Amino acid sequence: MTAVAAQAPAKVNVHLAVGPLRPDGFHELRTVYLAVSLFDTVTVRPGDGLALTVSGEGTGPPGGADLVPTDRRNLVWRAAELLAASAGVGADATIEIAKSIPAAAGLAGGSADAAAALVALDALWGTRASREDLAGLAAQLGSDVPFSLLGGVARGAGRGERLTPVLARTTWHWVLGIAGEGLSTPAVYGELDRLRAAGRVPDGRDLPAAEPVIAALRSGPTAVLAASLANDLQAPALALRPGLARALRAATEAGAAAALVSGSGPTVAALADDERDALRLTAALAGAGVFRTVRAVHGPVPGARLV
């Protein structure tokens, strides 16, 4: 076997309710994930030991290279070691990550890479792990990795890793406004804890139900989905990055049905009425001067799979 490639999607949390900080350093979540059509591709080849290269979005100068490390700090490296150890094979592969999903953007780009690597390496090494086995490894790698593997629409509980798939046949169109500089996920959760300690946002003891947003995702119309979108990490992301308020405003002023911060941010996810509206919004937001990149996407799309 010479080369095996897998791709995995970015995600938007259409509902992200964050509970109090747990003793293990994570927050209990009630979330609804939606996989969207922005994909990273991981290509693996036989090798001697592990070697990793990264290209595309967020890599290379100016200053981007550090965002996506090419050593053990990269989740893909850890995914390879974990799969090899669990299957009892050598961790031998040359791995190329081609990024379209920006790093540290709240889009689960690193998780997508790890999920794609699990699928590609399983094929390369012939380890024949079941989807369940891979999901178990994914949960050890990071809270969002199981969803990157699953794709579609799913409820997430626990750290986000306990998933229940949701059947949703409606396709939704979004425009992602990507900022020039990323935000650190732990920093955003930490800021939420500070805002809560200061009594500036609700304490998270009562987590709102995900049902309304799930019902809206299944059947629409857009205005109902727009009204049910919510993200507890938006307030801390805004506190750390005040310019985000302007970016959110730019999206609603451009006519988005709704705009919210994706995950821990700083990406702004703007909901469009349909594909045409998404193209119109893309042009409007590209001209607004508040985003580095603007991408029209749709979802749900499948999780990590061989290509």
Ligand code: C5P
């Ligand atoms: O699971 P992952 O490694 O992606 O999480 C990164 C960081 O985000 C954690 O170390 C933690 O600070 C924060 N986090 C959290 N609660 C979650 C998920 C992540 O506090 N449910």
